[in-house]
Amino acid sequence: MHKYTVSFRIEGRFLVPSEVTDILGLQPSHVRVHPSDENYNGRNSLWSYSGSASQIEWDSLEDGLLHLLGELFIKKNLIDLKFTECKKYWWCGHFQQSFDGGPTFSPELFRKLADFGVPLFLDNYFSSDD
Numbered sequence: 001m002h003k004y005t006v007s008f009r010i011e012g013r014f015l016v017p018s019e020v021t022d023i024l025g026l027q028p029s030h031v032r033v034h035p036s037d038e039n040y041n042g043r044n045s046l047w048s049y050s051g052s053a054s055q056i057e058w059d060s061l062e063d064g065l066l067h068l069l070g071e072l073f074i075k076k077n078l079i080d081l082k083f084t085e086c087k088k089y090w091w092c093g094h095f096q097q098s099f100d101g102g103p104t105f106s107p108e109l110f111r112k113l114a115d116f117g118v119p120l121f122l123d124n125y126f127s128s129d130d
Contacts, residue, residue, distance in 0.1 A: 002101055003057045005093040006064035007050040008072055008118075010079070012086035020047040023082050024075055029056075048091070061092055061103035065120075069112050076116060090120040097127060 007029060010020055017031035029050035034043050050056060051068050058064035068090075072079070079088065090113070094102065103122075113120060 001097045002103075003059065003095045004061040004064050004103065005050070005057055005095075006061070006068050007048045007091045008068055008088075009049075009091050010047045010083050010086050010088050011044045012083075013044050015045040015047065015083075015086055017045055017047040020083070024049075024078065026052075026075075044087070057095075061094065062105055062109050065090065065092070065109060066112070069116060073112075073116065080117075088118040090118060092120065092122045094122060094124045095127065096124065099126070 013034060017028065017033060021028055026049055028047050030046070030048040032043070032046040034045045049068075049072070051071055053067065058067075096102070
C-alpha cells in the first residue's frame with residue numbers, strides 16, 4: 001500500500017508566511033515562523049500549500065503533483081517575482097508498508113515540473129501493519 005502527500009513550499013529566514021498568503025491569495029496548509037534573530041535556531045520560516053482540494057493523500061504521486069501544478073501554474077510568474085530570495089520546492093511524502101513498488105512518472109509530468117522550475121524533494125516513510 002502506497003500513499004502520497006504533495007505540497008508546494010516557500011521557505012526563508014526572513015519570510016513572513018502571512019505575506020505569502022496575501023500575495024498569492026491562497027490559504028496555506030501549514031506555516032512555520034522562525035524565532036526572532038536573537039533566538040534563531042537555523043530553521044527558516046515556511047509557507048506550505050497542499051491545494052484547494054480536501055484530498056490530502058493521493059494513491060498516485062503523479063496525480064497529486066499534476067493537481068497542484070494545475071492550481072499553481074497561473075501564479076508562477078508572481079512566485080518567481082516576489083520570492084526570489086526564498087527556497088521554493090515541491091515536497092512529496094511517500095508512505096509505504098512494503099519495500100517494493102513506488103511512484104511512476106510520465107514525460108508530461110516531467111515537462112510540467114521542468115517548466116515550473118523548482119526542485120522536487122521526495123521523503124519516504126515506512127510503517128508496518130502491526
